Every structure is written in C-alpha cells, then in structure tokens.
Amino acid sequence: MNTLDLFSLTLHEIRDMMRNGEISSKEVLDSVYGRIEAVEDKIEAYLTLTKDYAYEAAESIDKRRLKGEKLGDLAGIPMAVKDNISTKGIKTTCASKMLENYIPPFDAHVFEKLKEAGAILVGKTNLDEFAMGCSTETSAFKITKNPWDLERVPGGSSGGSAAAVAADEAYFAIGSDTGGSMRQPASLCGVIGFKPTYGAISRYGLVAFASSFDQIGTFAKDVEDCAIILNYLYGYDEKDTTSLPIEFGDFKEALNKDIKGMKIGLPKEYYDKGIDGEVKEMILDGVKVLERLGAHVEEISLPYAKYAVPVYYIISSSEASSNLARFDGVRYGYRAKEYKDLEELYVNSRSQGFGSEVKFRIMLGTYSLSSKCYDTHYNRALKVRRLIKQELEEAFVKYDILITPTYPTIASKIGEKSEDLVAMYMSDICTVTANIAGIPAMSIPCGFSKGLPVGMQIMSKAMGEADIIKAAHAFEKNTNYYKNKPTL
Ligand code: GLN
Secondary structure, three states, X not given: OOHHHHHHOOHHHHHHHHHOOOOOHHHHHHHHHHHHHHHXXXXXXXXXXXXXXXXXXHHHHHHHHHOOXXXXXXXXXXXXXXXXXXXXXXXXXXXXXHHOOOOOOOOOHHHHHHHHOOOXXXXXXXOOHHHOOOOOOOOOOOXXXXXXXXXXXXXXXXXXXXXXXXXXXXXXXXXXXXXXXXXXXXXXXXXXXXXXXXXXXXXXXXXXXXXXXXEEXXXXXXXXXXXXXXXHHEOOOOOOOOOOOOOOOOHHHHOOOOOOOOEEEEEHHHHXXXXXXXXXXXXXXXXXXXXXXXXXXXXXXXXXXXXXXXXXXXXXXXXXXXXXXXXXXXXXXXXXXXXXXXXXXXXXXXXXXXXXXXXXXXXXXXXXXXOOOHXXXXXXXXXXXXXXXXXXXXXXXXXXXXXXXXXXXXXXXXXXXXXXXXXXXXXXXXXXXXXXXXXXXXXXXXXXXXXXXXXEEEEEOOOOHHHHXXXXXXXXXXXXXXXXXXXX
C-alpha cells in the first residue's frame, strides 16, 4: 500500500501495521496531515491543528516501540477532539467568541487517558457553539461541510469530529452528546457514533452544557474500532461526582458474538410521520438483516416518546442557563472593551460573547426556572422525564435492544433548517430519549438515500453497551456499509 493512503485504513488495521513494524507512527501522522492538507479547505472540520505537539508525541511513541516496549491499541493513533473538551495548553473555544482565546490549565479526564494510551491529538474540531445545535452552523468561527456533499451540513453538534472521521482526517474522534450530538452527525456523515450510559465516561473537563444529559462519546470507522476506543474511555473517575463506580469489562469481547435469540423492539412512534420514507425503509431493511441472523423482532409502543423533545429542551436549557452564568467577563470568558459600570460590563460581555442560539437557550432556561413558570415548565418536564425513563425501563425488561432511525432525514442543505427553529429542534426526536433516560446508544451506517448516508440507532438498557456492540458488529459484518467513502 502507498504510505500516502494510510489515512483511509481503520484504527485496528493501522495499529496492526505499526505493531508489525511495517510503518512508524510518524509515517501514519504524515499521511493524516497530508490528507488534512488535501481536503480540510473543503471540509473545515478543525478549529485548531496541533501539528508540533503531534509530531513530538509520534516521535516518542516510535522511540518506545523501537526499544521493544509493548504498546497498547491506541499507541501512535492520530485522533481529533471536539473543542469543548479541555486540553491543557491547547485552545478550547467551544466554537464561541466567549472562549475564543481560552487555554485550559488542565486536561479533561478522557484526554488524559487517551494521551496515556499513546493516542495522538491532530487537532480540535468545530461544533455548534457550546454544543447547542444540530448542524454545526451555530459555530462562531466556521461552518463544517458534510464530506458526502459539501453543500450540506454534517449534523451537530459534534459535526467537526464526525466530518473529520468521515473524511479520513483522523482515525477516531471524541465528541459530546447532550441530546444526540454524537449520533446525529455520525448518521449524516456515515460513521459510527456512540453515547455511553450516563456516568460511564467521566465528564471532568467537558465544558458543561446540560449536566444531567451531557456525556462524552466517540466516533469510529467501524464497530471494532469503537469497542477498542471505549475500553480506554470507560472507568470510574473521582473528579466527576456522577461517575459510576462500575467495571464494564472488555468491550472487544462483545465482538463476533452470535445474535440468535436476541430480542429487538421497534418503537412505532419512531417510524411515524416526520420520518422520511426512504430513511425508514433503510432502517427496516437493516432490521431484516438482524432478523435473518436469528434475532426476534417486534413492534412496540412508547406513548410518552412524543414528549421527549419539549422535555429535553426545557430541562437542558434550564441547566444551560445556570451552567453558562459563569461566563460573565469577570470570572470567565470574553470581556467587553467598553462599559460604564459592573452591570454594563456583564451585559456587554455576554451580549457580544454569545451567539444568538446560546442566548436563546439561556433565555428559555431562565424563563422556565422563573418563579412564574417553575412548576408549569421545569418541574413538569422533570415529571415527564421520569415517565419516559420508566417507560423505557419497562421496555428493556422484554427487549435487549431497541432500534430506531437516528435522524428523521438525510443531511439538509446548509441554511435550509437554520431559519426554522422548531423544525430543527424536532429533528432531535429520535436521539433525545437516550439522554433523558441515561441509556447508551449507537448510530451505525445502514445505507444510502440519494447518495447520502443514513444511520440506524441501537439503544439498550443502562449498562447494556455489550448488547449494542454485539448487534452492531453482527450487522456490520453482514452489510459493510462502512466501507463506502465519500469522494473528495
Ligand atoms: N441538538 C441538541 C441541542 O441542540 C443536542 C445537542 C447536543 O447533543 N449537544 O441541544
């Protein structure tokens, strides 16, 4: 193979080549930066590239390997990290003017673990400002393009991370998922996106949006890669008070398992109007593949599912209004140049530092938490959240996994949905439930509609990630959609 094309391989393929001494970590990095040079102008997945840092890290890995040190799966693997995850000494902007020049003095827990494992940061990726959005169009700095069609959005909010993996600008990428931000862009860019059980991956160092939903997850080129990466991300962290003190074991053991007898539920509310006909067909074709492999499939009903979007937006905006209060130009964030007094310093800094989507969420959240609306909005949403969670828990007594579309349509054109907020928010309909209930979920490529990727969502009960990986791997081995690449 031409070393220039190394970027197109999967993580486990490149790992094996490095282990066998066929190539060095530096050569792998050369290939990835070569790719970035060739396509990044079109895609705009990255906000910051960390070339000096990356080459230094690659050199150290190569030295260790030459000395005969036994290195783990991620040693020398180039990765991308969403720009709302703290990286010591490297800008972390949240794609906001508010944090345009912020350089964190510490590493996020996941980044520290990945670095220890030898993964190499090639750059920080673009996102919707503070991870609020579904298209990566609300970034204060640039609009990332979908590698399959440069006139379309990559999905959001982790659009930069998803596009980077889809365009082979990194072997894997870390992102965050509050209401679908791993799975949606994964679906629209044709890669795997995984969100864990709430508390399974530490949130320490993730800039908070809505703390009771926020989770860190990964984008991967195939299911095996995903299992490998999750092994490094999972684990208890005392610095995150919501971290689960639970051993999940080795996710690679869930690969290559028989799915005979697995029980799959198809919640009919997710196949209803609002879901594009062709998208629905692709998902149902995907389900048939699993059925042929011996899974039992049944249609079920989740009547509370229709309240998921309003519940999500009320609670997440309420939490955001509180979390983002710290960016006042004094304690944190951008400070306006001109102001007469303290009040004006706050008002001007926040007005100039935040973009309109973030301001809208802060206002919606502050309103929902106001004494007038607390009971009718916030408290009521919390109650419905509990009902949605219970309904899912009951479903998982009978079913191992639930399958739905990840996103109601294929990727839309840039600008097409950004004017219609309600349409934009409603497109979260398939993903927010997993965050509301704190359960794990994956989006896996399951076909193409009009030449654009479609993703199938697999959810399991809390801590049931092995079931998701098992089903996804069985599906992938029998379909191979992930092998398709965009022409760039
Ligand atoms: N689209 C959702 C929102 O705008 C989810 C974003 C996310 O998961 N970070 O809030």
